[in-house]
Amino acid sequence: MNTKPTMKEVAAAAGVSVMTVSRAFRSDASISDATREHIRKTADDLGYVFDSVASNLRSQRSGFVAVTIPSINNANFADTVAALTSRLDAAGLQVLLGRTNYDMAEEERLIGQLLRRQPEALVVTGGHHTERARRMMQKAGVPVVETWDLPKAPLGHVVGFSNTDVMRFMVAHLTARGYRRIAFIGGDSAYDTRGADRRRGFVAAMEERGLDPSRLITVGRPPVSMREGAAAMAILLDTLPDTEAVVAVADPAAFGALTECARRGVRVPDDIAIAGFGNFEISGVAVPALTSIDPFPARIGEQAGQLIADLLRGDATKNGPTLIEVEPQLVARASTGAG
Amino acid sequence: MNTKPTMKEVAAAAGVSVMTVSRAFRSDASISDATREHIRKTADDLGYVFDSVASNLRSQRSGFVAVTIPSINNANFADTVAALTSRLDAAGLQVLLGRTNYDMAEEERLIGQLLRRQPEALVVTGGHHTERARRMMQKAGVPVVETWDLPKAPLGHVVGFSNTDVMRFMVAHLTARGYRRIAFIGGDSAYDTRGADRRRGFVAAMEERGLDPSRLITVGRPPVSMREGAAAMAILLDTLPDTEAVVAVADPAAFGALTECARRGVRVPDDIAIAGFGNFEISGVAVPALTSIDPFPARIGEQAGQLIADLLRGDATKNGPTLIEVEPQLVARASTGAG
């Protein structure tokens, strides 16, 4: 009673060999229904708990898929993780989640830690990593999937979209509605690499159209909060009052900007238009509703999970790395005069 | 090169025994700095990755703390997990996260899965569990911490607050400001047990003051979304137009309610007051800012992590289960005529 029972105890109590107990706890093994039933019941009575650690060591399969995301508290990444988790769950795999806090150095540390647990696959957010992190992932000997991005030099598989190109849709939408003096609100580029990509995309798209791409407001480290979005809007209204439209790096910042307008009596979209990115719930609910871009986070998780399940079952085409592009979609709403 | 190197290979390459390599990868073991340095370098050159699985089996220490939360995408729980994670990280422990989706049956399944990984402690959200889940946790032989609640019959340790009592503060605040006809917006009680507790607390507090506690709007399964909050407000305004104040089970629902008022031209707080729970960022940013209750999620995670670190170091007082109450605080803002 002092120490927790092992298969040995269960085997003794059930009058069978340890191997038979082992088989009773797996789905595919050949064992008669009666024996399995009997062993399960005996185990239950003894309070036996299967030890995955020992199982993992002997079978050399951890059942883990390591996943890193910048922040847990972000509806977009959470949706991806949720979809990924349920897809992998169906394949008998468990997600081992790590949070990088938008920091490549932290990501490197985390990947090192996660790899020690012998994951069967690795899913990371974004395509920017430290050199050491890249090397670790390449030598890990398991499938690597980069998500939420379309890296120029992928480490392995990719499920995502181009954060640069996506801004073209947004600038096209705004110029089509007649806006010319358009500003961008984002965070410190040294950290949020995907946000920096979107800013780059914004600048490029503006330049392509011969428009001034210099209205850039930077506020703090990512993720850019609602409060910081409001602060950025305050700066913008104070320093560049003739701005006609604002694109925020993500919806929470866009919503913060919207609230600042409300506080100042600036009408949206009559006086200034606002748009975000991510299609967070708040964008559909806010008054006025915010134009955004839906990157289909759940679809990203679903596809990544499917890919990994296929790869590990071994029946996937082994024709090198897969690239799955999940095309984002512009959602036009009242905040840019649409909807 | 085909198979990944083990300590054996590293030992051979470095010209030492396997045991010495093992020591080189731990912090406390007695080994000379020169040898450690040499082994670390050799290991690095070989691309050796420490195998936690084998280590865990032999040492009977997994380095895991299993944690269950209802939803990943909730700023409150995310803050708790973040604080818990960083506190445990300092103690060399890794969080193994599972999401219950506000479902006790799912929680039971999850706890069973997590226990197989031999966690060194278990942190669960809430004090309501299935009978089987309770039994599993009690027999797990590791510290169990229930959070975000103050259960009547705790399983072990507790770090939280009473979801029932907390509504007393809110009703007191509203009645002090002169509101009498107060409604409550919540989700299906069969799922969100903490939400149901808050609803119970609301009813009790209203009755204590001789006020009508029957203005209860129920919308869907938890978590109650912004959209559902808006829908609930629509129902309320249509069916009980003389309501003076509304308390939502959580801030997102409260914000949804606020947006519905904005769409209808109902003024807040002049025509109706709104309050929420959780002190999410949105409540401080919304216009008008929303009155809420701050449950100090980070403090909950911090305390739970500290408790576990102490317990596992063994130097904690073993005087039975610990109960740490983290007192929530009312944050009065413009949406109830304050601030």
Added chain:
DNA sequence: ACATGGCTTGTTAACGATAACATACAGAAG
């Protein structure tokens, strides 16, 4: 010079499960 003790390194067995192989047995086929 020799015992003592601290520091560093090595040897052996074990953690709890499963892969691989061996074997027993029942019913089918010849």
Added chain:
DNA sequence: CTTCTGTATGTTATCGTTAACAAGCCATGT
């Protein structure tokens, strides 16, 4: 009746690391 086939169970060795114990070496004190 013998051989064959397939299902159900058992035996042995092993996954990669570390606990426990053993032992060597060197400096120090007497």
